[in-house]
Amino acid sequence: MNTARRLFLPYGGRRAAGxxxxxxxxxxxxxxxxxxxxxxxxxxxxxxxxxxxxxxALVGPNGAGKSTLLKSAAGLxxxxxxxxxxxxxxxxxxxHRVAYLAQRGELDxxxxxxxxxxxxxxxxxxxxxxxxxxxxxxxxxxAALERLGIRDLAERQIGELSGGQQQRxxxxxxxxxxxxxxxxxxxxxxxxxxxxxxxxxxxxDLQREGKTVVVATHDLxxxxxxxxxxLFLLDGQVVARGAGQAHxxxxxxxxxNGRLEVTA
Numbered sequence: 001m002n003t004a005r006r007l008f009l010p011y012g013g014r015r016a017a018g019x020x021x022x023x024x025x026x027x028x029x030x031x032x033x034x035x036x037x038x039x040x041x042x043x044x045x046x047x048x049x050x051x052x053x054x055x056x057a058l059v060g061p062n063g064a065g066k067s068t069l070l071k072s073a074a075g076l077x078x079x080x081x082x083x084x085x086x087x088x089x090x091x092x093x094x095x096h097r098v099a100y101l102a103q104r105g106e107l108d109x110x111x112x113x114x115x116x117x118x119x120x121x122x123x124x125x126x127x128x129x130x131x132x133x134x135x136x137x138x139x140x141x142x143a144a145l146e147r148l149g150i151r152d153l154a155e156r157q158i159g160e161l162s163g164g165q166q167q168r169x170x171x172x173x174x175x176x177x178x179x180x181x182x183x184x185x186x187x188x189x190x191x192x193x194x195x196x197x198x199x200x201x202x203x204x205d206l207q208r209e210g211k212t213v214v215v216a217t218h219d220l221x222x223x224x225x226x227x228x229x230x231l232f233l234l235d236g237q238v239v240a241r242g243a244g245q246a247h248x249x250x251x252x253x254x255x256x257n258g259r260l261e262v263t264a
Contacts, residue, residue, distance in 0.1 A: 023087050023088030024050055024052065024085075024087075025050050025087060025181050026050040026084075026086055026214065027049045028047055028082065028083065028084045028085075029083045030082035030083070031044075031047070031072070032079070032080050032081030032082050033068055033069075033072045033077055033078070033079060033080060034078075035068075035077065041081070041236060042236050043065045043068050043072070044081075044236050044237060045082075046065075046069070047238075048238065050212060052180070052212050053207060053210050054207075054212055055213045055227045056215070056227060056229055056230065057215055057216075057227040057229075058217070058231050058233060059217060059230050059232050060232060060234055064235065065235075065236040066185070066216035069233070070100065070184075070185050070216060071100070072084055073091055073214070074091065074183055075091035075092020075093070075095075076092075076100070079091070086098060086181065087180070095125040096179070097179050097181060099173075099174040099177045099179035099182045099183065100174075101174050101183065101187060102170075103186050103189070104163065104189070109159045109161075109166065111159075113158055114155050114156065114158070115145070115150065115158055116145065116155060118170075119141040119144055119172045119173045119176050120137055120141040120176060122141070122144070122172075122177035123137040123140065123176055123177065126177075140176050141176045142154070143176075144175040145169075145172050148169070148171055148175070148198060148199075149168065150168050150169060162192075164194070165195075167188075167195060167199070168195055168198065171187060171199060171202065180210075181212045181214070182206065182211060182212070182213045182214070184214070186217065186218070187199055187217075188200075188215075188217060188219055203226070229241060229242060230242060
């Protein structure tokens with residue numbers, strides 16, 4: 001196995017509550033993932049290990065495998081080869097501990113629901129079937145809205161929000177879930193500068209609280225400041241790693257004609 005495909009990270013936060021001391025937040029060995037009906041795998045030969053409390057960036061062009069890796073960890077795509085474990089369990093078996101934030105464009109923003117109701121949906125993994133949110137669930141939803149600076153938008157229909165406000169609402173829903181592992185697909189894509197700073201601050205605070213954050217991003221300029229380490233993906237494989245020059249395998253990347261050029 002090419003060592004460039006392996007990822008071993010230090011972490012600066014406290015271990016998330018309830019994590020076994022020997023179970024990383026995310027671990028894959030020779031992982032292979034294929035979309036239903038596809039001839040070729042979307043991920044292949046991926047071996048990584050992300051300890052609890054790390055902030056990790058997934059970097060690469062569209063189609064590189066970033067979203068596929070996040071969806072697999074969330075239990076939304078089946079593993080067809082190798083192994084993938086989340087806190088020592090199979091993906092999808094710990095819904096209360098894993099929050100997945102899809103790309104903003106994958107949601108129907110015309111759905112007639114308020115921002116507050118969207119955010120309280122993050123509490124559903126804790127509620128189970130046929131249970132309505134209780135006062136404490138609404139309190140946590142409001143606290144998440146406050147943390148993202150959109151408490152005043154709570155009763156607005158989600159389709160009335162700007163792109164940056166929508167992204168904050170989605171992250172607020174993930175925060176309301178109180179998960180230990182957050183899988184975020186392009187949370188900073190096409191957002192305003194104010195939203196970028198708010199989201200970056202919240203992610204940094206989450207790490208201090210012991211949470212693990214894995215983020216798909218195109219923003220190469222903030223890898224050193226916002227992440228412990230980075231995975232560079234291309235054509236479904238991890239081709240390099242390193243968020244900055246402080247790492248022994250620092251990778252430089254640039255977008256050239258829609259492809260990611262990586263040099264060690």
